[in-house]
Amino acid sequence: MIKIHGNMKCIMAVLFAAAVLTFTGCAQNVSPLGGTDQPDQNTVQDTDQQTVINELNRSGIYDSEDAAVVVKKDLEAGTVQFQNITSSRRYTLHYDGTTTVYDKNDQALSMEQLKEGSVVTVRFYKPRKALAYVKENPNCVSYNNVRNYNMDLRKGTITIGNELYNISGHVVVVSDGRETDMMEVNQMDVLSVWGYKNMIYGVNVEKGHGYLRLQNEDYFVGGWIDVGESVIRKVGQDMLLVVPEGTHTVTVSNKGSSATQEITFARNEEMAWDLGDIEITVVQKGTVIFTLNPVTAKVFIDGREVNVSRPVEIEYGLHQMRITADGYDPVAQYIRVAEPSANIAVELEQSEEEPEEETSEASSKKTTDQTDDDDDDDDEEGTTSKKYPSKPLETEEEEESEKETEEKKDEKNTVASSTTKYKVYIDAPSGVEAYLDGSYIGITPVSFNKAEGSYVVTLRKSGYQTRSYTLQIDAEEKDVNYSFTDLIKLEE
Secondary structure, three states, X not given: OOOOOOOHHHHHHHHHHHHHHHHHHHOOOEOOOOOEOOXXXXXXXXXXXXXXXXXXXXXXXXXXXXXXEEEEEEOOOOXXXXXXXXXXXXXEEEOOOOOEEEXXXXXXXXXXXXXXXXEEEEEEEHHHOEEEEEEEOOOOEEEEEEOOEEEEOOOOEEEEOOEEEEEEEEEEEEEOOEEEOHHHOOOOOEEEEEEEOOEEEEEEEEEOEEEEEEEOOHHHOOOXXXXXXXXXXXXXXXXXXXEEOEEEXXXXXXXXXXXXXXXXXXXXXXXXXXXOOOOOOOOOEEEEEEEEEOOOOEEEEOOEEEOOOOOEEEXXXXXXXXXXXXXXXXXEEEEEEOOOEEEEEEEOOEOOOOOOOOOOOOOOOOOOOOOOOOOOHHHOOOEOOOOOOOOEOOOHHHHXXXXXXXXXHHHHHOOOOXXXXXXXXXXXXXXXXXXXXXXXXXXXXXXXXXXOEEEEEEEEOOOEOOEEEEEEEOOOOOOEEEEOOOOOEOOO
């Protein structure tokens, strides 16, 4: 019962208004998730009715229900912006101490706990845009802290585990409270995702990415860098690497020398690591004994075939290893040599069909770069599907010559080379540094040669927030142009 001080005429007005509101709430046009259309701009003109509205607002009574995505919260102003699921129209509602918030299991939440990007059921009073009730919609699909996913922005899809979803053309993507775009989501980011049936409507970046720049890196150019075992790249000049948010162990290695540093990366911020003060040690090598099944398998280290009939000397550091055999699935992974001796045992799996160009991770047993008594986690560095040419290794001179040849081949095969006539143009913003998969390509506007695949373009300017975008380039024989939003100036 609503208590209102006044005469009987006012009491009757309240009862009549409450009845009308209850009836109106049942008569709304429903959305696919059971909600109604977004609020209209109707206002109450009569003074007595306005008094009733104020009382109803304080009591938590509503006249509309909607299925929407949480876009933005303003805790200081006491407002929440929503986006309607069906129409994508946005609207802002006010909340106060009478507003109730629940998760999909009817457990009470604070407004701080309500996540941007989540799909919710909203109940509100239209004339005053007053939010009465918010609940995470139990009919929606939701995933929290997702790492195993794959985006295909050309097709507008995202695969989470074994489930394939379409991405709404009006998907709400939020990172650190800022609305962003799916192109700014990097594959290493950790996501929470909400959708309905086969359509994704909201994404929240739980853990994003930062950036790493190497300084005085000349000695390590041509070697390897790995960040938290999630980023493994060949070191080049003037690199700007996209790295996962958080604290990670970073290692660079080349010619048997290495350096390790624990670095904390903040979201969207750049960290620099000066390698100029690192003491360069004498080149060290470890002896690796390979045990293979089948014994006819061939082993390639950094693209060069090695003779595994005897112990193999390999420089300390990170290396690419590939093992192949006729009738078996190939294995490709990184190994780290960090001890005087090590044993690597690999058993290949027989191919069910004709050998394909893909690699198999599941076929490899755990490799060891330590002595038999060492169970350190550095034993295995991950896998890669990159193909490497094979040629028997005979002498150290031939090895070095072949290494140079392969490096030249790699350079010729990069996207930024001059092997195709079609280009990818980065037109805007103008006057910023551009990096392609971590390698510097110039000042915008800039272009690089088109090749089908997925690439990360990073834009940087001193005094501005660095941004990176995932580009998924098609195979069409035509140029592609991209224009991105201006970089955000950092506060001094």
